[in-house]
Amino acid sequence: MKSIYKPSLFQIIKKKKYNKETLLKDLTAGLIVGILALPLAIAFGIASGVTPQQGLITAIIAGLLISLLGGTRFLIGGPTGAFIIIIAGIIGQYGMTGLTIATIMAGVILIVMGLCRLGIVFKFMPYPIVVGFTSGIALTLLTTQVKDFLGMDIEVPSGFVAQWGCYLTHLSAINWVELTASLTALLILIFWTKVTKKIPGSLVALIVCTLGSVLLDRFAGIQLATIGSKFPEMGGGMSLPRPELPIVSFETLRTLITPAFTIALLAAIESLLAATVTDGVTGHHHDSNSELIGEGVANIVAPLFGGIPATGAIARTMANINNGGKSPVAGIVHALTLLLIYLFLMPYAVYVPLSCLAAILVMVAYNMSEWRTFRYLLKGDRQSVAVLLVTFFLTVVFDLTVAIEFGVLLAVILFVTRVMQTSGIEVLDADKVAASENLEPGPDDTEFLDIPQGVEVYEINGPFFFGLASKFEEFEARYKKGSKVRIIRMRKVPFIDATGVNNLRNLCERTSRRGIRIILSGVQPDVRQTLHQYGLDEIIGEEYILPHITPALAKAREIVENPQQ
Numbered sequence: 001m002k003s004i005y006k007p008s009l010f011q012i013i014k015k016k017k018y019n020k021e022t023l024l025k026d027l028t029a030g031l032i033v034g035i036l037a038l039p040l041a042i043a044f045g046i047a048s049g050v051t052p053q054q055g056l057i058t059a060i061i062a063g064l065l066i067s068l069l070g071g072t073r074f075l076i077g078g079p080t081g082a083f084i085i086i087i088a089g090i091i092g093q094y095g096m097t098g099l100t101i102a103t104i105m106a107g108v109i110l111i112v113m114g115l116c117r118l119g120i121v122f123k124f125m126p127y128p129i130v131v132g133f134t135s136g137i138a139l140t141l142l143t144t145q146v147k148d149f150l151g152m153d154i155e156v157p158s159g160f161v162a163q164w165g166c167y168l169t170h171l172s173a174i175n176w177v178e179l180t181a182s183l184t185a186l187l188i189l190i191f192w193t194k195v196t197k198k199i200p201g202s203l204v205a206l207i208v209c210t211l212g213s214v215l216l217d218r219f220a221g222i223q224l225a226t227i228g229s230k231f232p233e234m235g236g237g238m239s240l241p242r243p244e245l246p247i248v249s250f251e252t253l254r255t256l257i258t259p260a261f262t263i264a265l266l267a268a269i270e271s272l273l274a275a276t277v278t279d280g281v282t283g284h285h286h287d288s289n290s291e292l293i294g295e296g297v298a299n300i301v302a303p304l305f306g307g308i309p310a311t312g313a314i315a316r317t318m319a320n321i322n323n324g325g326k327s328p329v330a331g332i333v334h335a336l337t338l339l340l341i342y343l344f345l346m347p348y349a350v351y352v353p354l355s356c357l358a359a360i361l362v363m364v365a366y367n368m369s370e371w372r373t374f375r376y377l378l379k380g381d382r383q384s385v386a387v388l389l390v391t392f393f394l395t396v397v398f399d400l401t402v403a404i405e406f407g408v409l410l411a412v413i414l415f416v417t418r419v420m421q422t423s424g425i426e427v428l429d430a431d432k433v434a435a436s437e438n439l440e441p442g443p444d445d446t447e448f449l450d451i452p453q454g455v456e457v458y459e460i461n462g463p464f465f466f467g468l469a470s471k472f473e474e475f476e477a478r479y480k481k482g483s484k485v486r487i488i489r490m491r492k493v494p495f496i497d498a499t500g501v502n503n504l505r506n507l508c509e510r511t512s513r514r515g516i517r518i519i520l521s522g523v524q525p526d527v528r529q530t531l532h533q534y535g536l537d538e539i540i541g542e543e544y545i546l547p548h549i550t551p552a553l554a555k556a557r558e559i560v561e562n563p564q565q
Contacts, residue, residue, distance in 0.1 A: 004114070004290075005289070005293055006287050006290050007290055008070060008073050008287065008328055009068060009328040012073070022326045023329065025330075027329075027330075027333055028324055029321075029324045029325035029326075029330040030320075030329070030330040030331065030332065030334040030336075031337055032198070032323045033076055033316050033323065033331075033337075034335070034341070035200060035203050036203065037059050037063070037076070037313075038056075038341055039202045039205075040079075040202065041056045042055055042227070043055070043357040043358075043361050043364075044081060046227070046357060047084045047088075047141070047144060047145065047357075048083065048084045048308055049087065050096070052231060052349060054308055055308070056341075056342050057240075057241065057342075058302050058307035058310050059079060059310075059335070060335050060339050061307055061335075062301075062302040062307060063076065063077045063310070063331060064331075064332060064335035065077075065294065065297055065298035065301060066078075066298045066331065067328040067334075067335065069297050069298070070295065070312075071275075071286050071288065071290025071292075071294060072286035072291055072312070072328075073278075073282070073286070073326070073327050074317055074320055074325055074331075075274060075286075075291070075331065076312065076313055076320050076330075076331050077313065077331065079310055080270060080310075080311055081138075081361065081368055082137050082266060082270055082311075083310075083311070084137075085137060085141065085399065086259070086401065089399055090102055092158065094256065094259070097246050098255075098256060098259075099303075100306075101246050101256055103308065104303050105256060106260045106261070106267065107295075107296040107300035107301075107303075108296065108300065109260060109261060109264035110299060113296075114292030114293035114296065115293065119268075119272060122272045123272070123276070126411050126414050127377070128380075128387045129387060129391050129411055131388060132388045132389070132390070132395065133391060134368055135369050135370055135374050136391065137368060137395060138365040138366070138369035138370075139365070139396055142366075143160055143164065144163070145358040145361045146163070147358075148225070148354045148355055148358035149178075149355060149359060149362060150174045150179055150182070151175025151176075151177065151181075151182070151225065151355060152167070152174060152175065154173050160397055161397070177224065178224060181209055181213070181353055181355040182355040182356070183359075184208070185206075185208070185355065185356040185359035185360065186205075186359040186362060188201055188205040188208060189202060189363045197322065202363075205356055205359065206356060210351050212353075213351060213352075224353045224354075224355060225353065225354045225355065226350060226353050231350070234347065234349060234350050239343070240343075258401060258405075262404050266311070267299065267309060268295070270314075271295055272286075272288050272292075272312075277318075291312075295312070315367065316334075320334070387410060387414070390406070391410070394407075419465070423461060423463055423465075424461050425461075426459045426460075451553065452485075452553070453560065454482055454485065455485045456486045456487065457489065457549075459489040459492070460490055460492065460493050462493070463494055463495055464490070464497070464504075465497040465499060484516060484559060484560050485516065485559050486517070487519045487521055487552050488518065488520050489521045489522050491521070491522030491523075491524070491548070494524065494526070495527065496527050501530065501534045501536055505534075505536055505539060508539055518540055519545075519555055520544065520545045521552035522548050522549065523547070528545070531545070543555075
C-alpha cells in the first residue's frame with residue numbers, strides 16, 4: 001500500500017538530489033524571501049487585530065513547519081491577507097483564546113483531510129467561486145486599511161457598509177502628512193520593480209518611510225502614528241514565547257467548530273491553489289495530501305506560541321521561485337532569517353509608520369483582487385456570473401465564513417448539476433436497437449435485432465447517483481399497457497451509489513407488482529459489485545443480469561413467449 005504522507009523535503013533527501021549548488025540557491029532565495037516577509041508578517045499581524053510579534057511568530061514557526069513537512073518544493077508558508085478578516089472576526093467574537101482553539105481545531109481538520117486523501121477535491125472548486133472569494137477578501141482588506149492610509153484618528157465600526165459610511169462622513173479627519181507618507185510608500189511599491197526585482201519594494205518602502213518618520217519627529221516635531229505608538233511594549237528585547245495549552249471544554253469545541261472549518265477550508269484552498277500555480281511555473285508536481293498534513297501540523301503548533309492561522313502564500317512563493325529557490329530548504333532559511341530579525345532587530349520596528357504598513361496592505365489587496373480575471377469572468381454564461389457575484393457580495397457584505405459555507409455548498413450543487421447534465425435516462429422506443437458483442441457498440445455495427453412486442457428498453461447514460469433520482473419518474477410516466485419486460489441498459493454507467501441502488505430496488509418492486517420483469521443489460525464489473533453488496537442481484541435474479549443487449553433481448557423474448565416461466 002502506498003504511503004499517504006510524503007513530505008517533499010524527505011523525498012528530495014531520499015532520492016539524493018541535493019547538492020552544494022542547490023543549497024547556495026536556496027540560501028540566497030530564503031534570505032531574500034525572509035526579508036520580503038518581514039513587513040508583510042508585521043502588517044498582517046496588526047491588521048488581524050493581534051500584535052506584530054504574533055504575526056512574526058506565525059511566519060517563523062508555521063513557515064518552518066510548512067516547508068519542513070509539506071508536500072511542495074517551493075511553497076512559502078505564513079500569515080496571509082486572506083485570513084485578516086476572518087481572524088479579526090473570530091477575535092472580536094471569541095477572543096484570542098477562541099482564535100487559538102479554532103486554529104488548532106483547523107489544524108486537526110487539515111490533517112484528517114490529508115489522511116482521507118481529500119487534497120484532490122479542492123482542485124474541483126469552481127473557479128468563479130475562488131475568484132469571488134479572493135476579490136471579496138481584497139475589497140474588504142482594502143476597506144480596513146483606509147483609516148491608517150488616510151491617517152484618520154477615529155473609531156471605525158465593523159461591517160463593510162458601516163465602515164465606508166464612517167469614512168465618508170469624516171473626510172475632514174484626513175491627516176495630510178500621514179496620507180503623504182502612505183502615498184510615498186505606495187509609489188515605491190508600484191515603481192520599485194522598474195529599478196530592480198532583487199530587493200523587495202516593500203522593504204525599501206519600509207526603510208524610506210521609517211527614516212522619514214524619524215527625521216520628521218527629530219527636526220520638525222511632526223510625529224506619525226507608528227508601531228511603537230500602538231505597541232509601546234515592543235521597545236524592549238524580544239524572545240520566543242513559551243508554548244501554552246489553552247483550556248478547552250466540549251462546549252467551546254462545539255461553539256468554535258464553524259470558525260475552525262472556515263479556517264481549514266480557506267487554508268486548504270489558498271495553499272493548494274498556490275501549489276498548483278507553482279506546478280505550472282516550475283514543471284514539478286506537489287503532493288496535495290501531504291501538503292494538507294504539513295499545513296495541519298503548522299496550524300496546531302503555531303497557536304501554542306501565540307501564532308495565528310497560516311497557509312501557503314502565493315506572493316512569497318513566487319518570490320522564492322524567481323530568486324532561484326529549488327527546494328523546501330529555501331522556506332526553512334526564510335523562517336530562520338525571520339527568527340534572527342525577531343530576536344535582534346525587533347526593537348527598531350517601533351519606528352515603522354502605520355501609514356507605510358497600510359500602503360503595503362493596500363498593494364496586497366490590489367494584487368489579491370484579480371480584477372482582470374473578475375472582469376473576464378463577467379463575460380461568461382449567466383450561471384457562472386451569478387456564482388461569481390453572489391460569492392463576491394456574500395464575502396464583502398456579510399463575512400468570509402458565510403461566503404465559504406455557501407461557496408462549498410454551491411460547488412457541490414454545481415457539480416451535481418453538471419453531472420446531471422451529462423447523465424440521463426433514454427427511452428429506446430424505435431423498432432430496432434443496435435446490438436454487438438462489445439459493451440460499447442461502435443459505428444460499424446451491422447447486426448440489428450427487433451425489440452419484441454411487450455418489451456421496453458431504457459438506457460441510463462452516465463453515473464447512476466442521487467442526482468438522477470427524480471428522473472426515475474420517467475419510467476412510470478412512459479409505462480405502456482401490455483408491457484411484460486423492461487430492459488435497463490447500463491453499459492454507460494461507470495458507478496452507482498446507494499440512492500441509485502435504492503431507486504432501482506423500488507423500481508423492481510413497483511414493476512413486479514404490475515407483473516413486469518426487470519432485466520439489466522451491460523452491467524460493468526464495479527456496478528455489478530455494488531449491486532451484489534446491497535443484495536440487489538438476488539432480488540432481480542442472477543439470470544436477469546446480462547452482459548449486453550443481445551442475450552437480454554433473447555431473454556426478454558423467452559419471457560414474452562412463455563409468460564408462465
